[in-house]
Every structure is written in structure tokens, then in C-alpha cells.
Amino acid sequence: MKIALGMAGRVVVGAAFIYSGYGKAVGPVQEFVSVLESYYLLPEAWLVPAATVLPWAQLILGVFLISGYLTRLSAAALGALLLAFIGAIGYTKAIGNPLDNCGCFGDLHFTPTQILILDPILIALAVSAFLYGKKTWSLDGWIEGKP
Amino acid sequence: MAKPPSKNEFRRLWTGVGLIAACVLAVAVGRATQKPWMPDAPAYRQKGPADAKAVLAEFGDFQCPPCGRAVGVVRNIEHMYGSKLRVVFKHCPWTHSHPWAMTAAIASECAGKQGKFWEMFDKLYDNQPEWTQTDKAADVINGYAYAAKVDRAAYDQCVKGGEGERLVKEDMKDVSLHFINSTPTFFINGKRFGGAGQLSREGVNDIDRILGK
Numbered sequence: 001m002k003i004a005l006g007m008a009g010r011v012v013v014g015a016a017f018i019y020s021g022y023g024k025a026v027g028p029v030q031e032f033v034s035v036l037e038s039y040y041l042l043p044e045a046w047l048v049p050a051a052t053v054l055p056w057a058q059l060i061l062g063v064f065l066i067s068g069y070l071t072r073l074s075a076a077a078l079g080a081l082l083l084a085f086i087g088a089i090g091y092t093k094a095i096g097n098p099l100d101n102c103g104c105f106g107d108l109h110f111t112p113t114q115i116l117i118l119d120p121i122l123i124a125l126a127v128s129a130f131l132y133g134k135k136t137w138s139l140d141g142w143i144e145g146k147p
Numbered sequence: 148m149a150k151p152p153s154k155n156e157f158r159r160l161w162t163g164v165g166l167i168a169a170c171v172l173a174v175a176v177g178r179a180t181q182k183p184w185m186p187d188a189p190a191y192r193q194k195g196p197a198d199a200k201a202v203l204a205e206f207g208d209f210q211c212p213p214c215g216r217a218v219g220v221v222r223n224i225e226h227m228y229g230s231k232l233r234v235v236f237k238h239c240p241w242t243h244s245h246p247w248a249m250t251a252a253i254a255s256e257c258a259g260k261q262g263k264f265w266e267m268f269d270k271l272y273d274n275q276p277e278w279t280q281t282d283k284a285a286d287v288i289n290g291y292a293y294a295a296k297v298d299r300a301a302y303d304q305c306v307k308g309g310e311g312e313r314l315v316k317e318d319m320k321d322v323s324l325h326f327i328n329s330t331p332t333f334f335i336n337g338k339r340f341g342g343a344g345q346l347s348r349e350g351v352n353d354i355d356r357i358l359g360k
Binding site for chain 1: 155158159162163166167169170173174177178181323324325326327328337338339
């Protein structure tokens with residue numbers, strides 16, 4: 001059961017971040033700048049650097065987690081990112097910013113409310129990946145000689 | 148003296164490098180093979196040849212003053228590139244701040260269905276100070292359509308029957324999907340330019356590059 005939970009956490013959270021990060025990394029940076037701009041959260045000077053770095057972080061950490069490389073570190077980092085996303089969405093709701101698309105998954109539309117439901121589920125899965133995902137079918141296991 | 152790295156540490160290092168390299172390669176392939184986003188619109192809201200190498204799309208609001216000022220820039224660009232360029236217009240009426248923007252968008256759609264979109268486009272932008280500052284804007288806007296010799300019955304039916312509004316709202320899905328936060332926002336073969344200034348400063352270079360000038 002624990003092995004299944006760990007694997008599910010790695011696959012679901014890893015795949016979600018790979019999908020989200022890849023689409024943004026492949027597309028023009030201005031697209032994601034516009035998304036970040038619409039949150040009224042970051043100073044203007046930070047928009048382009050954040051829009052450049054965040055998709056790569058999502059993609060690389062997603063690949064790390066799904067393949068079980070630095071499993072605990074990547075699960076913790078993605079969990080922290082999910083918490084930050086909840087904070088950002090909560091902020092937009094608190095200031096009455098009427099976003100009807102969170103911009104999290106490119107062409108896939110999710111409203112802020114849907115994300116406030118989805119992200120805690122992903123955080124729970126990231127926790128299960130952190131606790132139980134390291135040893136089975138993972139690169140960490142292979143590196144440490146326990147495939 | 149520092150201990151030499153163990154076999155496991157080497158494995159870890161090179162595995163990480165390999166995974167990051169795979170990500171970089173996947174993104175490079177994705178960028179090389181991805182088709183730029185081309186905003187879709189009915190034929191009557193497009194100008195220029197369908198197979199033009201450069202496509203300039205504008206998300207605009209007929210009541211927004213910067214959109215009115217951008218018309219001259221777009222006309223210059225059309226003049227410079229002629230038949231090598233296709234121009235597409237997408238509706239983005241800011242109904243909260245521009246009370247007549249939706250009325251104008253609907254009127255242009257209903258005239259557009261009769262092949263008069265660009266006539267309405269010119270009338271609405273060229274006379275923007277006139278109709279935006281009257282309480283009877285709807286009458287003035289309809290007057291432009293009638294002056295363009297639309298079939299009145301079909302036009303009125305389209306305006307009052309909801310067909311025009313449905314078409315405008317169809318466009319608004321792209322506004323939401325692509326986070327259009329201000330107008331005018333332009334796309335040249337999928338690359339975004341905010342405002343007429345950015346379009347004239349940087350967009351023209353992009354069109355030159357696309358056309359291989």
C-alpha cells in the first residue's frame with residue numbers, strides 16, 4: 001500500500017508539473033509573463049525572470065520526481081511550489097481579482113476555485129512521494145544499489 | 148585531504164546531468180517543431196492572402212482610445228507589406244470600463260456577416276470621439292452600418308437576436324485563454340506585442356525576419 005501511494009504520488013505530481021512546465025518552457029516567454037502579470041503579485045522587473053525560470057524548475061523537478069531522482073528533495077520542492085501557488089491564488093481571491101483561468105496548465109482551463117481544490121490533493125500526493133516514493137522503481141534506488 | 152567521490156556520487160551526478168540534458172533537448176525539439184499560435188477568426192475579419200507568411204492579429208476594443216491610435220500604425224504596416232501580410236481582428240471589448248464597446252463589437256460582427264466588417268472597423272475607429280461621447284451611441288453605430296448599405300432586416304435581426312453577441316463571446320474565449328490584459332495586444336505569427344509602440348518598434352523587425360528581408 002505504501003509503495004503504491006509513493007508511486008502514485010511520484011507519477012501524478014511529476015506528470016502534472018512536467019505538463020505544466022513543458023508547455024510554458026516551449027511557448028514564448030511573453031505568454032507566461034502575461035499570466036504572472038494578471039496576478040498583480042510580482043514587481044514588474046521580476047516578471048520576465050520569473051516567467052523564464054519557473055517553467056524550467058517545474059519541468060526539471062517534475063522529471064526528477066517521476067524518475068525517482070533526488071526524490072525527497074524534488075517532492076519537497078514541488079510541495080513548496082504548490083503551497084506558493086495556493087498562496088498566489090488565495091491572494092487573487094482576497095483582492096477580488098476576477099481571474100477565470102489560473103494559467104497553470106496552458107490550454108487546460110482551471111478556475112482559481114478548482115485549483116484551490118486540486119492543489120491540496122497534489123500536496124498530499126507529494127507528501128506520499130516524499131515518505132514512500134524513494135525506493136521502488138526509482139533512480140535513487142538504482143544509484144544506491146537498491147533497484 | 149578531501150575524499151574522492153564515491154561510485155554512487157558519480158552515478159548521482161551524471162544521472163542528474165542526463166535528466167537535465169533530456170529536459171533541455173525535449174524543450175529544444177518542442178520549440179523547433181511547435182507551430183506558432185494563429186488566432187482564428189471568420190474570413191470577413193481577415194485581410195490579405197490566406198497563405199501569407201506573416202500574420203498580424205490584433206485583439207482590440209472599438210471604444211479603447213489606444214486601439215484607435217493604433218489604427219494608423221497597423222495601416223502603415225499593411226501598406227508596407229501589402230499582399231505578404233494577413234491581418235486578423237479579434238474582439239476584446241472591456242465591458243466594465245467601456246459601456247459601448249460590446250454594442251460596437253456586435254454591430255461590426257453583424258455588418259461583417261454581410262461582408263462589411265472592415266468598413267465598420269474604419270468607421271468606428273475613425274469616428275471614435277463622436278460615438279463614444281453620446282448617450283445615443285447605439286443609434287450612431289447602427290447608422291454607420293446602415294450607411295455601409297447592409298441589409299437592414301438581416302442586420303437588425305443579428306444585433307437583436309443575439310447572433311452578434313454569440314460571435315463576440317466566442318472570441319472572448321481566446322482573450323481569457325491567452326491572458327489578454329490590455330488592448331490593443333498584437334500577435335505576429337504567435338509572438339505577442341503589447342500596444343502600438345511595441346508593434347512599431349519591434350514588430351516590424353519580426354515581420355522582416357519572417358519574410359526574409
